[in-house]
Amino acid sequence: MGTALIYDEEMTSYKLLWDDPECEVEVPERLTVSYEALVRSGLADHCVSIPVREATEEEILLIHSEEYLEKVKKTPHMSVQELKDFALQFNAVYFHPNSYHCAKLAVGAALQLVDHVLMGKVRNGMALVRPPGHHSMRDAACGFCTFNNVAIAAQYAKQKYGLKRVLIVDWDIHHGQGVQYCFEDDPSVLYFSWHRYEHSIFWPHLPESDYDAVGKDKGVGFNINVPWNKVGMTNSDFLSVFCHVLLPVAYEFCPELVLVSAGYDSGIGDPEGEMCATPDIFAHLTHLLMNLAGGKVCAVLEGGYNLTSLSQSVCQTVQTLLGDPNPRPENLRSPCQSALESIHCVRWAHRRYWSCLGHAADLSSFQISTKPSGSPKEAGESTWKDKVAVVWPEPVKRVAPPVRTAALLSDEAVCPEGCKRLATSDKLDPRVAGKLRENFLEGEGDSEALSALSGLITLTEKMEKDEILNGLAVVRDITMATACVVQHVTMAPNNRVLVVCVGDGEAPSNITEDRKALVVRIGSRETKQSKCKNDIPVCLKKGCADVSGVIQAVFGLLLPLGYEFDPSLVLLVRMPGSEVSDGVWQQLTGLLQCLAQGHVLVLIQECEKSCVSPTACSLLGEPAPPLGQLQAPLPQDVEDMERLRRKLLADWTLLQTTAADTG
Ligand code: Q9C
Ligand code: ZN
Structure with a gap:
């Protein structure tokens, strides 16, 4: 049982044709550097390479409306000016005459991956695609995304294979609001997303990106948002969220398939995310998901705009999917107060829906900030070119013992x-x-x-x-x-x-x-x-x-x-x-x-x-x-473990699950 790698150079054949500072980070090189890094490191050779295909209209319509599909279908015949005008209807997107073709390939790549994993031809895999998908909605492109690759893949897996439970882990630094909207009333798809939020100061500024958006109707409890209210989050913050929020819930849910909206703008050096997690953290995030769903993990590329960080992180992900030993976790320290606030809030918001969180601490006696703090950034103080200038050590080579x-x-x-x-x-x-x-x-x-x-x-x-x-x-x-x-x-x-x-x-x-x-x-x-x-x-x-x-x-x-x-x-x-x-x-x-x-x-x-x-x-x-x-675990056991955890807190900072106590 191998690891699939899906890539086609064709998806590099569209780009921004006019000036738009908002879109200029989304470049074809994102795919070429990622793929070349996989080839250069020898990882691509160890994967099973699977061809892309175009998604059919029927597949796109699993998530999108006919009206929207018809509009996008016209883009290959538009002039630059028409493309520009068309893009203006949407938030942070551009179109190119080849966008539609690539968007169909991106969806098709995700579906090929799901097919090969669910038919047992490979154990797991990754699809390197452009355009990304998680911001796009039933009726709209958004945030560089045309069709919602991962949402379509989830719906497809349910329909074609009769799956009852699909987990989507969105580790991209933006909120995949498009995915949330697709499944917020659907208990068969558990959507988890962490995202830069800064109390809604950060794009796309939605109140429904906050921790209290837990899903609706039958889907209540099946939407998990972890807002990051500060930049600079580190490996410790990411791991804490996995241990104290995502993993206990995911194990309770027991998915039959794990889809990863694998965006790497959450990594260090990314001009959009401005976070500090190093590429090796993605090895750990991947590993921690690989014992769910009998190992059926499908990672589909979303964002990631620092080409060095992106390509190193993609390699870490694929190498872990291949089963190579993980690197030692680097520079772990105490999670920051802001991350702990977010963890505390989301655990509290979900305590009713997940028995593993039933004991989550109340919010009332804790300091929870509700507004962005710190000095407001001065306009023009730092450009994306400054932000990508951050340096970090190249991850150490991971060699499997003989x-x-x-x-x-x-x-x-x-x-x-x-x-x-x-x-x-x-x-x-x-x-x-x-x-x-x-x-x-x-x-x-x-x-x-x-x-x-x-x-x-x-x-x-x-x-x-x-x-x-x-x-x-x-x-x-x-x-x-x-x-x-x-x-x-x-x-x-x-x-x-x-x-x-x-x-x-x-x-x-x-x-x-x-x-x-x-x-x-x-x-x-x-x-x-x-x-x-x-x-x-x-x-x-x-x-x-x-x-x-x-x-x-x-x-x-x-x-x-x-x-x-x-x-x-x-x-x-x-x-x-x-x-x-x-x-x-x-x-x-x-x-x-x-x-x-x-x-x-x-x-x-x-x-x-x-x-x-x-x-x-x-x-x-x-x-x-x-x-x-x-x-549910036994209440007595939960209480005992909580007491133990609190006792150990003085020595072990990664055990923290709450914001600072006011008492
Ligand atoms: N001035 C993905 O990562 N940025 N999309 C807007 C506002 C749009 C990101 C910045 C970012 C879209 C897939
Ligand atoms: Zn993103």
């Missing part, structure tokens, strides 16, 4: 297909062996235990050297194995391990003392106040069998903690009697690969070894199966 997944198993066990079997009896440095004997095996120890531990050490060392990406090991004594790996890995000065224990076995103690290990335990056992700040017990009444509870814990606690801790290795530990379903386990295994450059080591207690093959699939990059629409 071996993706290694397995350490007992001799009689069958090695899962695709994994490289490691011998447990690898020769071991005598000093390491001595240390293992001394620390873990009480004197002589049996040789079998020693070779098991030494196999683990070898595996972690190969992961550290980037010879192996990830791995799994079935072990007899899980507590000892965990302690042994943590101790070995944290010996090196810059290493940190995130340990995620699933189930109630005895978690190793004293491994968090130097704060180079962070332990998050998800289980049912009430634990007394943990001694160490880096030992975090998440207690669920029904334990890990409770799907909604685990998912709530993953997005509300585990991922934000993981991102902030920024480990060099993730150790996922399956305790005896974990009761976790394969589905939840695969989600956890898949999602955690966003950290530590994908270096995830899974330790499985022998009696849980039935999960070896699902674990291997997830480590090999197979998307997790959907969990079904989620029920």
Whole structure:
């Protein structure tokens, strides 16, 4: 199962023919630089290239009116003056004699992508298109958009494939109001958009772009707007919105298809967005969506006007779709107050519609700004040419280790297909062996235990050297194995391990003392106040069998903690009697690969070894199966997790979900 890439040079064959400062950023080079960057980096070669086609009139009419289509149809025969006059009817658009042709190809490209993904010919993919689509409406072009590519694709997927739930994630920096209007009363399409808003000072200045536009009638709750009320939002702000708003809701919704309105004007250096998120953030945003809908993710280009930022971000997206390991998240820090206000407001506005947000904090006792603050920008102070002059380091090359997944198993066990079997009896440095004997095996120890531990050490060392990406090991004594790996890995000065224990076995103690290990335990056992700040017990009444509870814990606690801790290795530990379903386990295994450059080591207690093959699939990059629409988590659990979250806030800023407290 591959990754589709859809591109046709034909879509570069229209451009602005007159002077219009508002439209001059939308240039054909947007597509050529993006595609050339994919070719130059070798990524295009790894994709399945799929031809574009023209959308049919019937397909365009899934969203647009006949009158509008008839008008656009006339544009190829118009003179420049007529095109100019025609464009003036609309907001921030231009037309060219070839616009109509390209607009049909842009829609057709999105539909080709959806067809190939839904017919199972590829797993996921990206379409590089012009013109973009998300601003266009039933009766109108808008914001460089002619036809609403993604909205048509959603409607097409529902109609042709009978889909009941489609998620649209619009990470473009503008509000896709056109998409919102199409689906605001439709509960089968969940539309999420974040966008520069500045309390409506920013284009297109609509009150319905604010957080309180939650959808209408049957579609109430299925429209999610996150307004950015300041420029300069960073990676931390974006990740916070994913963890605390989009992902919990998306998992509760359980889409059968994810469409991404993939605009890159939300990236650094963009003259329209003026945000500060670096290109690598798009690897993370993409990864975090890839375990929804069984991995069926279709990204369709929208905006993006800084050619360097755009092409780097497109590469990050495609490389993640291909399954290559993510980069370490860069410069994460505290989300800014304005972002937290937006998060707080949108969680509050949606608390009634999504049980994962049912506990969202009230707004009344918090400081929420309602007006743009800061000094008003002086006119002419900075042009788009100044804005694109920002510089940032080029993203580091992401190279996949030669071996993706290694397995350490007992001799009689069958090695899962695709994994490289490691011998447990690898020769071991005598000093390491001595240390293992001394620390873990009480004197002589049996040789079998020693070779098991030494196999683990070898595996972690190969992961550290980037010879192996990830791995799994079935072990007899899980507590000892965990302690042994943590101790070995944290010996090196810059290493940190995130340990995620699933189930109630005895978690190793004293491994968090130097704060180079962070332990998050998800289980049912009430634990007394943990001694160490880096030992975090998440207690669920029904334990890990409770799907909604685990998912709530993953997005509300585990991922934000993981991102902030920024480990060099993730150790996922399956305790005896974990009761976790394969589905939840695969989600956890898949999602955690966003950290530590994908270096995830899974330790499985022998009696849980039935999960070896699902674990291997997830480590090999197979998307997790959907969990079904989620029920509300238990109120007691939600309350406990909230208390825990608030307690941890002092140390972990990515756990914040509210604006500053006035009290
Ligand atoms: N002076 C997309 O990114 N800018 N469209 C208006 C007002 C229009 C953006 C600026 C931006 C349209 C697909
Ligand atoms: Zn945009």
